[in-house]
Amino acid sequence: MDKDIFGDKKTYSKVNCVLIPHDINMLFAFEQHNNTSGYTGVSYEKESGKYQIGLNMYGKRRYVGHASDPIEGYKLYIQAKLNYCDEVLSKYDFIGNETKQKIKNSLEQKLMEPLNK
DSSP states (O other), X not given: OEEOOSTTSSOOSTTTOEEOOHHHHHHTOOOOOOOSSSSTTEEEETTTTEEEEEEEETTEXXXXXXXXXXXXXXXXXXXXXXXXXXXXXXXXXXXXXXHHHHHHHHHHHHHXXXXXX
């Protein structure tokens, strides 16, 4: 999969695009749910009165915790997603550490966008 994960996300070039395995590409796929929190990966759970945090890992939905408010929940989602990113990237010895760090930084930048609005 050729993915424009570097640069301004608008310009396709040798500098901005990289050939990456499917599971790394899926790190950049954000589920769009009709949830009441307004944040990806965070949904309000009426039974507990808390926000549940979940993300797709290894092709399955995993719930990783609860938070008392949606922003705190989204911060937990970001941390869980970045931890999962580390797991996925560690499988690929042929990807250099500098490129792995660039991938993780690009993912973190994309994840932070909703908090910076």
